[in-house]
Amino acid sequence: MKKEVSVEVHNLTATYGGRPVLWDIDFSLPAGQIIGIIGPNGSGKTTLLKAIMGILEPSSGYVKVFDKPLDEVRERVAYVPQRESVDWDFPASVFDVVMMGRYRKSNLLKRTNKADVEIVEKSIEKVGLTEFKNRQISQLSGGQQQRVFIARALAQKADIYLMDEPFVGVDAATESSILSILQEMRKEGKTVLIIHHDLQTVSEYFDYLVLLNTRLVAKGTLQEVLTKENLSNAYGGQLTLLAKVVDIIKKTEFPIREKDVDL
Amino acid sequence: MNTFLDFISFRDPNVIYVVLGMLFVNTSSALIGTFAFLRKRALIGDAIAHSLLPGLCLGFLVAGEKNLIFLLIGAFVTGWLSTFAVDIIVNRTKVKQDAAIGIVLSTFFALGIVLLTYIQQNAGGEQAGLDHFLFGQAAAINRSDVWVFGVIVVLIIAVVGIFYRSFVVVCFNPDFARSVGLPVRTIEFLITSMTVLAIASGIQALGVILMSALIITPGAAARLWSHRLPRILLLAVIFSVVSGIGGAYVSYAKAGMPTGPWVVMFLSIIVFLSIMLAPNRGIVSRISRARRNERKILQENILKAYYQYHEKKQTKKLDQLLTIDQILSIRNFDTSDLMKGIKKLKREGFMLQEGTTYALTTPGQKESKRVARLHRLWEQYLLKRTQIDTDHVHSGAEAIEHIITPELEKELEKELGIEGIPDEDY
Amino acid sequence: MKIINEMNDLFIILTASLVAINASVLGVFLVLRKMSMMGDAISHSVLPGIVVAYYFSGDRTSPLLLLGATITGVLTAVLIDWLSSKAKIQNDASIGITYTLLFALGMIMISGWFSGNVDIDLDCVLYGDIALINLDKVIVDENLYLGPSAFLIELSATVIVLLFVFFGFRGFKLLAFNEDFGLSLGMNMNRWHFVMMGLVSLVTVVSFEVVGAVLVVGFLIIPAATAHLLTNKLIPMIFWACGLGVIAVIIGFYLAVWLNVSYTGAMVTVSGLLFFTVVLVVVLRKKRLSGEYLH
Numbered sequence: 001m002k003k004e005v006s007v008e009v010h011n012l013t014a015t016y017g018g019r020p021v022l023w024d025i026d027f028s029l030p031a032g033q034i035i036g037i038i039g040p041n042g043s044g045k046t047t048l049l050k051a052i053m054g055i056l057e058p059s060s061g062y063v064k065v066f067d068k069p070l071d072e073v074r075e076r077v078a079y080v081p082q083r084e085s086v087d088w089d090f091p092a093s094v095f096d097v098v099m100m101g102r103y104r105k106s107n108l109l110k111r112t113n114k115a116d117v118e119i120v121e122k123s124i125e126k127v128g129l130t131e132f133k134n135r136q137i138s139q140l141s142g143g144q145q146q147r148v149f150i151a152r153a154l155a156q157k158a159d160i161y162l163m164d165e166p167f168v169g170v171d172a173a174t175e176s177s178i179l180s181i182l183q184e185m186r187k188e189g190k191t192v193l194i195i196h197h198d199l200q201t202v203s204e205y206f207d208y209l210v211l212l213n214t215r216l217v218a219k220g221t222l223q224e225v226l227t228k229e230n231l232s233n234a235y236g237g238q239l240t241l242l243a244k245v246v247d248i249i250k251k252t253e254f255p256i257r258e259k260d261v262d263l
Numbered sequence: 264m265n266t267f268l269d270f271i272s273f274r275d276p277n278v279i280y281v282v283l284g285m286l287f288v289n290t291s292s293a294l295i296g297t298f299a300f301l302r303k304r305a306l307i308g309d310a311i312a313h314s315l316l317p318g319l320c321l322g323f324l325v326a327g328e329k330n331l332i333f334l335l336i337g338a339f340v341t342g343w344l345s346t347f348a349v350d351i352i353v354n355r356t357k358v359k360q361d362a363a364i365g366i367v368l369s370t371f372f373a374l375g376i377v378l379l380t381y382i383q384q385n386a387g388g389e390q391a392g393l394d395h396f397l398f399g400q401a402a403a404i405n406r407s408d409v410w411v412f413g414v415i416v417v418l419i420i421a422v423v424g425i426f427y428r429s430f431v432v433v434c435f436n437p438d439f440a441r442s443v444g445l446p447v448r449t450i451e452f453l454i455t456s457m458t459v460l461a462i463a464s465g466i467q468a469l470g471v472i473l474m475s476a477l478i479i480t481p482g483a484a485a486r487l488w489s490h491r492l493p494r495i496l497l498l499a500v501i502f503s504v505v506s507g508i509g510g511a512y513v514s515y516a517k518a519g520m521p522t523g524p525w526v527v528m529f530l531s532i533i534v535f536l537s538i539m540l541a542p543n544r545g546i547v548s549r550i551s552r553a554r555r556n557e558r559k560i561l562q563e564n565i566l567k568a569y570y571q572y573h574e575k576k577q578t579k580k581l582d583q584l585l586t587i588d589q590i591l592s593i594r595n596f597d598t599s600d601l602m603k604g605i606k607k608l609k610r611e612g613f614m615l616q617e618g619t620t621y622a623l624t625t626p627g628q629k630e631s632k633r634v635a636r637l638h639r640l641w642e643q644y645l646l647k648r649t650q651i652d653t654d655h656v657h658s659g660a661e662a663i664e665h666i667i668t669p670e671l672e673k674e675l676e677k678e679l680g681i682e683g684i685p686d687e688d689y
Numbered sequence: 690m691k692i693i694n695e696m697n698d699l700f701i702i703l704t705a706s707l708v709a710i711n712a713s714v715l716g717v718f719l720v721l722r723k724m725s726m727m728g729d730a731i732s733h734s735v736l737p738g739i740v741v742a743y744y745f746s747g748d749r750t751s752p753l754l755l756l757g758a759t760i761t762g763v764l765t766a767v768l769i770d771w772l773s774s775k776a777k778i779q780n781d782a783s784i785g786i787t788y789t790l791l792f793a794l795g796m797i798m799i800s801g802w803f804s805g806n807v808d809i810d811l812d813c814v815l816y817g818d819i820a821l822i823n824l825d826k827v828i829v830d831e832n833l834y835l836g837p838s839a840f841l842i843e844l845s846a847t848v849i850v851l852l853f854v855f856f857g858f859r860g861f862k863l864l865a866f867n868e869d870f871g872l873s874l875g876m877n878m879n880r881w882h883f884v885m886m887g888l889v890s891l892v893t894v895v896s897f898e899v900v901g902a903v904l905v906v907g908f909l910i911i912p913a914a915t916a917h918l919l920t921n922k923l924i925p926m927i928f929w930a931c932g933l934g935v936i937a938v939i940i941g942f943y944l945a946v947w948l949n950v951s952y953t954g955a956m957v958t959v960s961g962l963l964f965f966t967v968v969l970v971v972v973l974r975k976k977r978l979s980g981e982y983l984h
């Protein structure tokens with residue numbers, strides 16, 4: 001049997017003000033695995049997740065999830081943003097935030113129902129925050145805030161989870177508890193896509209890797225990706241030429257994809 | 264036309280006062296406002312302007328008459344208090360800057376309105392004109408006002424001149440300023456004081472509401488034209504003064520027209536013209552750049568199509584005559600685009616025409632090889648450094664050959680280890 | 690005579706309280722979205738819309754006026770977005786440029802182009818003339834007095850605002866807390882943004898006559914920010930904001946009567962004083978707490 005494809009990214013290019021941040025990214029990812037996205041700061045990892053989620057309009061290319069356009073399978077995909085992307089002074093409790101995971105386009109105008117409450121409480125329990133359920137989110141530690149976001153994703157009951165740096169600012173105990181949640185999810189056949197920074201733990205956590213630096217540097221199994229050459233290409237400043245070309249593109253406002261390419 | 268001559272000949276002493284007043288006020292506010300704009304604190308100016316009102320009223324209550332010095336002192340005090348209040352709120356509570364500005368602005372202004380209505384009820388005729396500060400009354404600028412504005416503008420120019428370097432460092436990189444031991448707090452105090460002074464001198468002409476236009480708009484417009492601070496400051500002053508005098512003229516020429524709002528209109532027109540016309544950042548220049556890029560891409564693609572044709576035929580010389588259809592069979596150009604491109608290439612001496620067929624000239628052949636070569640180099644680079652499927656390599660390199668400069672070409676060769684290999688053999 | 694006076698006072702307080710409620714409910718979301726100054730910009734920018742609509746309808750209470758001005762408000766939001774995203778001018782500067790331009794345009798219309806045809810008093814542009822609302826009464830069947838028209842208009846706005854916030858609560862909450870997450874659920878957050886800007890415009894327009902263009906910002910932002918300091922929950926924050934707004938209205942009213950000064954000015958001043966009192970308490974308490982840690 002052919003392995004199921006979870007996410008397929010096709011020739012994706014994304015720009016900020018004319019500067020390509022992701023350039024011709026093209027890959028498909030297996031389902032049912034824990035997949036790491038790695039790359040140096042500013043290499044476009046967050047942008048990639050946003051483009052996959054349709055939060056950001058790519059300048060060219062497209063994304064398919066379970067072989068369908070994203071809009072048809074939205075409810076099967078959950079997104080965990082970077083923790084710093086929200087203002088934690090927002091007046092909401094842990095429960096309120098996790099409940100957002102139950103929001104759907106279809107129930108946006110409705111009130112909460114009982115089934116939702118149950119799912120939310122289960123998700124909070126899974127990440128071990130039950131005793132903080134009614135605590136205001138600004139009164140949580142960084143690691144607890146991270147777990148609130150994970151609980152919200154769990155409450156979405158999705159099949160694919162895209163997480164932006166869930167291990168940042170988290171102590172070792174929380175890290176391993178998050179990890180065991182992820183492994184449990186994998187057992188249930190879910191796919192988890194994680195942006196990760198710590199190269200030390202990469203081989204411990206992931207089944208499959210995507211190595212990024214504006215362009216796709218490498219992807220595949222751990223052995224395939226974690227070669228000296230790949231790593232030095234991505235991290236070792238071997239892509240200075242690429243960076244220079246990116247600067248020129250930005251300065252001259254050159255279109256990086258031409259209209260009539262069909263050779 | 265006659266009114267115009269009357270205006271510029273300064274026959275009317277009031278015109279002199281208004282024009283001089285505008286010149287001084289707008290120069291001060293543009294200079295100091297540009298710094299506020301660059302520090303991303305544009306709206307603090309808004310809060311200050313509104314906060315001057317209670318100070319003016321208090322100054323009036325203390326002096327018992329409309330004495331400009333007392334008014335200015337009162338305004339200076341409350342203006343200062345307002346920035347202080349904003350800082351306290353932002354630093355000590357979870358209320359963010361935007362809300363802090365809104366709160367301070369409306370509270371001080373409301374207090375000003377309370378005092379103003381109190382004065383109107385309780386003082387006699389001598390309070391007349393205090394409400395000019397709400398909407399501004401440039402026509403009421405008189406001789407002594409001009410003197411005060413003159414002193415302020417000289418002071419501000421002097422302070423900016425003397426502390427120019429420190430201002431720049433504090434605006435762009437306060438952490439660095441602190442690390443090299445600059446007295447950041449003192450300098451910020453100075454900037455704030457000058458801002459309050461500039462705003463205080465302006466509200467008689469513009470009023471508390473429109474005053475923030477004098478602070479924000481000139482700097483924002485000037486910023487579009489240059490990256491260099493001295494030039495930005497100069498342009499901001501010019502924009503502001505021109506608008507000020509324009510506003511004065513409109514209200515002089517047409518009875519009933521208010522000066523302040525027209526000054527703002529002229530400033531806004533300048534901003535929108537700058538957005539359209541500024542070099543590099545302007546919309547017009549961006550459109551024309553896009554056009555130029557498109558033309559370049561088209562021409563180079565035509566040249567490259569010749570290379571590809573010959574490559575298929577495995578001839579080394581690129582001298583075949585091709586029909587339009589033959590070119591189109593290589594690459595799917597839009598026909599009218601193709602004709603335009605060929606015409607241009609002919610004019611530039613890269614192509615020649617024989618009947619209905621076209622061929623490359625010798626320089627054209629050279630250029631064609633160069634483009635093809637750049638394409639190859641980039642393909643090689645992508646294959647070496649990134650993961651890319653062989654069937655994607657070609658399209659991935661498609662756009663890049665057009666922007667690789669000779670220096671980059673050298674670097675590419677170096678990185679690929681094929682330095683010094685001549686075009687022909689590659 | 691006395692009864693009539695008391696009736697009038699009552700309606701002034703009721704109308705201003707409705708302004709406070711409308712503004713505070715929306716203000717909570719503006720404050721949480723860090724878009725307070727957008728409210729300021731919109732409230733100034735509706736002026737030309739009001740003048741033009743008034744010029745054509747010749748009537749202060751016509752629906753055309755509401756519509757025209759509300760559209761101007763939404764256009765303001767669009768223009769600010771355009772200046773910062775397309776023309777690449779800093780967001781705060783875009784706000785300043787836009788609202789001064791539109792306000793200046795409105796002033797030129799009032800005192801220049803349409804002068805004589807439009808009877809809008811510039812002073813009440815700034816702080817409204819709530820004292821005069823009782824001149825324009827709505828009486829049905831010759832004798833059933835429903836209240837001043839300003840009160841009734843404000844009441845309808847309250848109904849609209851509360852309906853939108855009640856049914857759109859989840860959408861507004863997502864917009865304020867985590868817009869990206871809303872987008873990841875496939876929601877059109879832009880639409881929610883413009884619904885909110887439309888509501889803010891509506892509220893500033895209907896409140897324009899009562900409290901003016903500048904002071905409405907005080908009604909929008911101050912109670913909401915004070916409430917943010919007092920509670921950690923969203924729904925209580927909304928109630929706190931409304932309550933604080935109404936309290937400021939009542940105290941401000943009697944203060945203004947006593948001192949014989951502007952009603953609206955006094956209301957916003959009181960609101961501001963309440964805010965600064967709370968700030969003082971917060972700051973002192975923090976000091977005490979950190980002092981305890983030290984010992």
Ligand SMILES: Nc1ncnc2c1ncn2[C@@H]1O[C@H](COP(=O)(O)OP(=O)(O)OP(=O)(O)O)[C@@H](O)[C@H]1O
Nearest residue numbers: 016017021039040041042043044045046047048197
């Ligand atoms: N809103 C934005 N406007 C302009 N440029 C942006 C924006 N967001 C990101 N960028 C730029 O795009 C590039 C990629 O950003 P991205 O956030 O995707 O990187 P990242 O790989 O997630 O980095 P990090 O490891 O620091 O989180 C960076 O150079 C960044 O400066």
Ligand SMILES: [Mg+2]
Nearest residue numbers: 045046047082
């Ligand atoms: Mg990131």
